[in-house]
Amino acid sequence: MNATTAVDTAADAEIATPADIQLGPLQQNIAFYLRRAQDAAFQAFARRVGEEDITPGHYALFAIIEANPGLNQAILGRAIGRDKSTLTPILADLERSGLVERRRSQRDRRANGVYLTPAGVDHLKTMQDHAQAHDRLLDDLVGPHHKAILLHLLERIADGLDEAAVDRIV
Amino acid sequence: MNATTAVDTAADAEIATPADIQLGPLQQNIAFYLRRAQDAAFQAFARRVGEEDITPGHYALFAIIEANPGLNQAILGRAIGRDKSTLTPILADLERSGLVERRRSQRDRRANGVYLTPAGVDHLKTMQDHAQAHDRLLDDLVGPHHKAILLHLLERIADGLDEAAVDRIV
DNA sequence: TATTGTTATACTCTATAACTATA
DNA sequence: TATAGTTATAGAGTATAACAATA
Secondary structure: OOOOOOOOOOOOHHHOOHHHOOOHHHHHOHHHHHHHHHHHHHHHHHHHHOOOOOOHHHHHHHHHHHHOOOOEHHHHHHHHOOOHHHHHHHHHHHHHOOOEEEEEOOOOOOOEEEEEOHHHHHHHHHHHHHHHHHHHHHHHHHOHHHHHHHHHHHHHHHHHOOHHHHHHHO | OOOOOOOOOOOOHHHOOHHHOOOHHHHHOHHHHHHHHHHHHHHHHHHHHOOOOOOHHHHHHHHHHHHOOOOOHHHHHHHHOOOHHHHHHHHHHHHHOOOEEEEEOOOOOOOEEEEEOHHHHHHHHHHHHHHHHHHHHHHHHHOHHHHHHHHHHHHHHHHHOOHHHHHHHO
16 A cells, blocks of 8 residues: 655655655554554644634543533543643633633532533534544544454553553563 | 443542543544543653653654655655744754754755764664664554554554545545 | 745643642 | 642744745
C-alpha cells in the first residue's frame, strides 16, 4: 500500500511530495503513528464542528459529568487527565454559560459536586451528534471487527503507561 | 476486565476512585481512546527522557530530516503536520545549537535545504536509544502480533481523515 | 501571481506554586 | 498535616497575516 520509491537525494529533494517522504525508523514506531492518528482525528473533528465551541476534550468532560453526576473537581480532573487548576477556569466558564452547575458538598464543605444543567444536557446531545457522525467515519475506516481490537490495544497502552505501571516494570 | 460497579449517586460521588468513573458513550469512542493512549505515551516518554531537550516531536523531526536530507522547510513542515512558520524558530534554535544546517538551494533560491550536522546525527542517536526503549515498552504492551494490526489501523485513520479524504466521503 | 522563509503577534492549553477553607 | 478549589503566572506549542525575495 505504501510505495517507498522516493530517492530524496539532496539534488531533487525540493520537489518531494508528501508521499515521497521517508519515515526511517519512525515507520515501526507506535508512538509516532499514535500521534498522527490522534492529530488527524482531532483536526477532522474540528472541521466537522466548525465554529461551535466543541472539542473532543469538551465532549469527554460533558460525557463524564453526565455519567457521574456530582463528582468533585479534583476527581473530575483526574478522570480527564488534567490538573484541578486546569479545570477551574473551564468549569467557571461553563457555569457562566449555564451549562454546568457546581454545588458545595454537604459532607465535605471543601468540595464542589459538578452537574450538568438541562441546557448542559442539550449541549451534550449536540456534541454527541457530532461525535457519533465522527465515530461512524472512524468506525468505517477501522471496520467493525478491528474496532474491538483497536480499543483494546489503546486501552492497554493507556493503562500500561501510567506512572505507577511503568515504575512497576522498569 | 472492567468491572462497572460504581453507583456514583450524588450522595457518594465524592469518594469515587478513578476505577469507578463511568465513561458512558465514551466507552465506544475511538477518538477518546486515541487521545488517552497518546497522552499516556507522551507522558511516559517525557518521564523517561527527563531533563534532556527531547520530545516525540523533536525525534520525529530529526528522524525525518535524516531520512530525507535536503528537504526544504515547507515540505518538512507538511511532513510533520506543522505550519512553516512553526518550523522557522525551531530550526533556527537547532541551527544555533549546531545540530542542524540550512543551505540555500541552488535551483530555487527561495528554499532552504535542511540537513543534520554530525552533532545532529549524534543527538538523533541519543533520542533513538530513548525511543527504542520506549517502543519496547509499547511493543510489550501490544504484543508482536498485534503491533502490525495496530500500526495498520492507526495509519488507516491518519490517512483516511486528512481533509481531502474526508471531503471525498462526506 | 504563487511560493519560500521570516517576523510579529496572539491564542490555547497546560502546569506549578502559593493561598484559603476546610478536614 | 492533608486535601479541595482558586488565583497568578509562566511556558510550550501552535497558527494567521503581512512581508521580502524569488519563481
